[in-house]
Amino acid sequence: MVIDAHAHLAWRAEGGDWEERDRALIDAADRLGIDRLCCSILTPARPSDPDGFRQANDWVADGMARYPDHVLGYCYVNPGHGREALAEIRHRIEDDGFIGVKLYNEYRCHEPVVWPVVELCIELGVPILHHAGHSHYYVEAQPRMSDGGMIAELANRYPEAMIICGHIGGGGDWEWTIEALRHAPTAFLDTSGSVIDEGMIEMAVDVLGADRLLFACDMSMTAGVGKIRGARISDDDRRKILGGNMERILARRGEAR
Amino acid sequence: MIVDMSAYLGHWPFRRLRHNTADGLLALMDRAGIDMACTSSAGAIFYKNSQAGNEELAEQIAPHRDRLIPFAVINPTYADWEHDLAVCADELGARGLRLYPNYHNYSLADACCNELIAAAADRDLVVSIPVRQIDQRQRHWLIEVPDVALHDLAALVARHPGARFVFLNGLNFVSSPLGSADDDLPDNYAIGISRLSAVMQAEIKQLLETLGTDRVVFATGMPFKYPEPALLKVEVLDAAEEEKQAILAGNALRLLGMDAD
Numbered sequence: 001m002v003i004d005a006h007a008h009l010a011w012r013a014e015g016g017d018w019e020e021r022d023r024a025l026i027d028a029a030d031r032l033g034i035d036r037l038c039c040s041i042l043t044p045a046r047p048s049d050p051d052g053f054r055q056a057n058d059w060v061a062d063g064m065a066r067y068p069d070h071v072l073g074y075c076y077v078n079p080g081h082g083r084e085a086l087a088e089i090r091h092r093i094e095d096d097g098f099i100g101v102k103l104y105n106e107y108r109c110h111e112p113v114v115w116p117v118v119e120l121c122i123e124l125g126v127p128i129l130h131h132a133g134h135s136h137y138y139v140e141a142q143p144r145m146s147d148g149g150m151i152a153e154l155a156n157r158y159p160e161a162m163i164i165c166g167h168i169g170g171g172g173d174w175e176w177t178i179e180a181l182r183h184a185p186t187a188f189l190d191t192s193g194s195v196i197d198e199g200m201i202e203m204a205v206d207v208l209g210a211d212r213l214l215f216a217c218d219m220s221m222t223a224g225v226g227k228i229r230g231a232r233i234s235d236d237d238r239r240k241i242l243g244g245n246m247e248r249i250l251a252r253r254g255e256a257r
Numbered sequence: 258m259i260v261d262m263s264a265y266l267g268h269w270p271f272r273r274l275r276h277n278t279a280d281g282l283l284a285l286m287d288r289a290g291i292d293m294a295c296t297s298s299a300g301a302i303f304y305k306n307s308q309a310g311n312e313e314l315a316e317q318i319a320p321h322r323d324r325l326i327p328f329a330v331i332n333p334t335y336a337d338w339e340h341d342l343a344v345c346a347d348e349l350g351a352r353g354l355r356l357y358p359n360y361h362n363y364s365l366a367d368a369c370c371n372e373l374i375a376a377a378a379d380r381d382l383v384v385s386i387p388v389r390q391i392d393q394r395q396r397h398w399l400i401e402v403p404d405v406a407l408h409d410l411a412a413l414v415a416r417h418p419g420a421r422f423v424f425l426n427g428l429n430f431v432s433s434p435l436g437s438a439d440d441d442l443p444d445n446y447a448i449g450i451s452r453l454s455a456v457m458q459a460e461i462k463q464l465l466e467t468l469g470t471d472r473v474v475f476a477t478g479m480p481f482k483y484p485e486p487a488l489l490k491v492e493v494l495d496a497a498e499e500e501k502q503a504i505l506a507g508n509a510l511r512l513l514g515m516d517a518d
């Protein structure tokens with residue numbers, strides 16, 4: 001089983017081509033041998049409000065119904081809307097079969113406002129995929145972007161949580177990110193992003209171990225698959241990264257019940 | 258056969274490259290099934306005197322000229338680049354150039370650049386221009402080098418209809434005059450696939466349709482990048498087998514004047 005741990009369905013703007021774009025994603029997955037896509041939809045305007053993230057999650061639920069053999073759903077929320085965000089997560093996980101929570105850049109992941117979301121995800125036994133990146137300059141468009149160091153701090157505060165640091169290849173200095181995650185043994189790292197620097201996956205395996213890596217594309221499809229194909233790692237490690245580790249994460253939901 | 262239009266040897270100041278010796282690169286090529294690669298010096302991008310990097314490259318690949326095709330990094334703002342060009346073409350066997358206007362602090366519209374392009378055309382050298390060398394988000398704290406603008410490349414090809422260009426490591430050509438079927442630009446340029454999409458937006462397929470099968474070339478960016486994603490793009494491309502063969506080797510060999518070799 002090959003599971004893309006970081007994917008997105010399209011925001012359904014009126015008159016837009018979302019249906020075609022979603023179909024293209026499914027088609028790409030089929031051509032590249034990806035069995036499952038763990039998808040969220042982000043609101044185009046952020047920080048999102050409850051109406052916005054509920055709308056996004058409605059469309060993810062619809063995508064799961066349209067493509068039941070492919071799409072697994074992440075529930076996207078803005079943790080700043082505490083009560084509404086927690087209610088939305090519980091509803092989507094318990095009623096709609098979503099597999100986890102997606103957090104973006106409304107808050108840095110280690111800020112206290114995020115903690116109730118983490119505690120609920122521990123209770124529900126689901127992962128949190130967190131947008132992250134570390135560049136050596138101020139990213140003006142994302143003043144509250146998290147990085148691997150913040151993910152590590154959060155994971156060490158909640159070692160029973162399943163925190164996934166997003167896109168090693170989409171967030172700046174990937175060597176920094178790998179180093180920053182070294183001492184957070186419960187944190188995962190997804191391999192997505194358009195950057196395909198040679199040696200990236202090998203370093204992540206060497207420093208973090210293959211058990212902590214999750215194959216993903218974040219819509220950079222051939223980059224995502226190609227870097228795993230190109231990495232000089234064992235077949236056993238490749239299998240874990242491509243799907244085995246994510247299957248273990250998904251199985252923990254059953255253990256939490 | 259597979260010919261890579263975008264490979265490098267040597268050091269990059271901000272990240273350790275693996276497989277960056279001739280033997281290392283050849284091992285990487287063997288692993289990926291790549292037969293030949295147009296190779297330039299990564300160090301020459303940062304050396305003040307790029308020619309030193311070209312000389313290092315020539316020494317390294319001398320025993321492997323059947324597989325590693327030298328491309329010279331020439332900086333037209335540096336003293337006596339004309340001599341460097343002549344040495345690279347006549348003595349070191351360069352089949353093409355790599356230009357880095359934004360690393361070497363000149364504009365593609367500058368007179369010195371136009372003189373270089375004209376000289377390259379006179380010598381029948383392919384002029385390759387990477388739109389970027391690395392992803393901007395992972396740049397070092399000491400330097401910021403913007404991408405080469407596609408509209409500047411479009412103006413360049415129009416100014417030099419007798420020259421031959423390859424544009425590497427770029428994307429969104431379909432949104433620029435370079436990727437438009439309606440534009441009246443000369444057909445003197447090809448586009449490397451390393452950052453182009455093969456699925457979803459499918460930019461490679463769009464370029465095959467707008468520019469023609471002979472204008473898209475295989476390019477990896479190794480050893481900065483894994484070569485496998487570029488191979489995968491061709492593998493899953495919605496195109497006929499002969500189109501894939503043209504991308505993988507035929508177009509490059511014709512550009513290099515090696516199709517009859």
